[in-house]
Amino acid sequence: MAMACDGGGNDEALTNDGDIFPANLAEMVASLPQGSHGILNPSLRQYRGFWLPDAVLLDLPRVHASYEKSPAPADILLASLPKSGTTWLKALAFATARRSLHSPFDGVHHPLLSSSSPHACVKFIETLRFLEDDGTDTEPRPRLMSTHLPYSLLPRRARAGGSGSGSGCRIVYIARDPKDTLVSLWHFDAGVKWSSQAEGGTAAAALEFEEAFELYCRGICGFGPHWEHAREYWEASKRTPGSVLFLRYEEMLQDPAGNLRKMAQFMGCPFSAEEEDAGVVRAILELCSLDKQRNLAVNKTGAYKLYSGGFTIENRFFFRKGVVGDWRNHMTPEMAARLDGVAEEALEGSGFTFANATPSN
Numbered sequence: 001m002a003m004a005c006d007g008g009g010n011d012e013a014l015t016n017d018g019d020i021f022p023a024n025l026a027e028m029v030a031s032l033p034q035g036s037h038g039i040l041n042p043s044l045r046q047y048r049g050f051w052l053p054d055a056v057l058l059d060l061p062r063v064h065a066s067y068e069k070s071p072a073p074a075d076i077l078l079a080s081l082p083k084s085g086t087t088w089l090k091a092l093a094f095a096t097a098r099r100s101l102h103s104p105f106d107g108v109h110h111p112l113l114s115s116s117s118p119h120a121c122v123k124f125i126e127t128l129r130f131l132e133d134d135g136t137d138t139e140p141r142p143r144l145m146s147t148h149l150p151y152s153l154l155p156r157r158a159r160a161g162g163s164g165s166g167s168g169c170r171i172v173y174i175a176r177d178p179k180d181t182l183v184s185l186w187h188f189d190a191g192v193k194w195s196s197q198a199e200g201g202t203a204a205a206a207l208e209f210e211e212a213f214e215l216y217c218r219g220i221c222g223f224g225p226h227w228e229h230a231r232e233y234w235e236a237s238k239r240t241p242g243s244v245l246f247l248r249y250e251e252m253l254q255d256p257a258g259n260l261r262k263m264a265q266f267m268g269c270p271f272s273a274e275e276e277d278a279g280v281v282r283a284i285l286e287l288c289s290l291d292k293q294r295n296l297a298v299n300k301t302g303a304y305k306l307y308s309g310g311f312t313i314e315n316r317f318f319f320r321k322g323v324v325g326d327w328r329n330h331m332t333p334e335m336a337a338r339l340d341g342v343a344e345e346a347l348e349g350s351g352f353t354f355a356n357a358t359p360s361n
């Protein structure tokens with residue numbers, strides 16, 4: 001189910017297949033309906049059914065144009081709605097795809113241990129420069145990138161089967177129960193705003209949980225509605241299973257090794273029998289585990305710049321509990337049933353469901 005209001009007459013100028021952006025994009029964005037301040041983002045606009053931060057929407061033409069100039073069909077794109085397990089997925093994908101460059105057994109020099117947060121190792125295409133100023137592209141192959149964009153707003157050549165797209169890149173999507181995702185987002189919002197205010201910043205006050213809950217139920221969150229975001233990637237994974245791998249956070253917690261093997265296979269770098277015997281899978285899982293990552297100096301004290309014009313966020317806020325069912329500590333059973341109901345109604349007929357992601361009691 002697409003959301004009803006999608007902007008004014010200029011909207012048609014930005015076609016999904018042609019990726020033609022209007023010259024007056026800023027004006028058009030300003031005329032799009034605004035969804036209060038969003039939970040984390042100061043301003044969200046609904047465009048083609050999705051609530052995007054202003055800065056992301058305004059930057060879309062640059063992102064698309066830049067990718068058009070430098071498509072690489074072997075690219076791996078990690079996609080997610082915020083707070084669905086992005087940071088973990090980035091760490092796992094980086095450690096796996098770059099294991100010949102950086103041994104997961106190197107407990108001293110591995111970039112994920114010594115210098116970089118997972119977000120610095122795998123950058124969002126919303127912020128990534130694909131080419132150097134002289135037109136060269138120095139990213140190792142396959143390029144590893146990530147995005148919170150919905151499938152329908154990805155650069156044409158990144159989408160599998162998009163018109164003129166060639167084969168598209170390989171997309172790994174991670175989905176999470178909306179109830180836990182909302183709770184995670186609410187904590188993140190509170191932490192980031194508290195920290196900004198403590199340092200004399202001008203961030204708005206954090207939302208009460210009930211207020212965030214209402215917004216989320218209405219689909220208003222960065223890159224949401226949550227269910228439409230998941231549904232698009234789910235459908236793409238069914239249409240083109242070789243191009244889109246659909247993972248679930250809850251299943252990854254339950255069977256991390258099985259899901260990592262699946263991911264490695266999909267990314268074109270399966271673990272060999274020798275690597276299995278040597279314990280490479282276990283080493284990668286340990287390196288990327290929440291406990292390991294959250295206790296590293298880089299993640300305790302470092303910070304990450306999110307989107308142009310957006311926040312600078314301390315790395316520590318990306319690591320919290322990492323469990324299934326934390327929603328029980330914040331929602332009444334009635335609230336949980338309402339959010340489940342909104343998602344289920346929106347997903348009806350799609351073949352996708354969040355039901356059973358977490359046991360109901």
Ligand SMILES: Nc1ncnc2c1ncn2[C@@H]1O[C@H](COP(=O)(O)OS(=O)(=O)O)[C@@H](OP(=O)(O)O)[C@H]1O
Binds near residue numbers: 080083180318
């Ligand atoms: N390594 C690892 N393993 C398991 N879980 C992890 C890991 N790293 C982060 N997390 C948990 O993921 C939640 C943050 O979501 P995202 O990483 O998607 O956030 S973001 O979109 O990048 O801002 C957030 O979930 P909550 O604990 O429920 O808030 C993090 O704790």
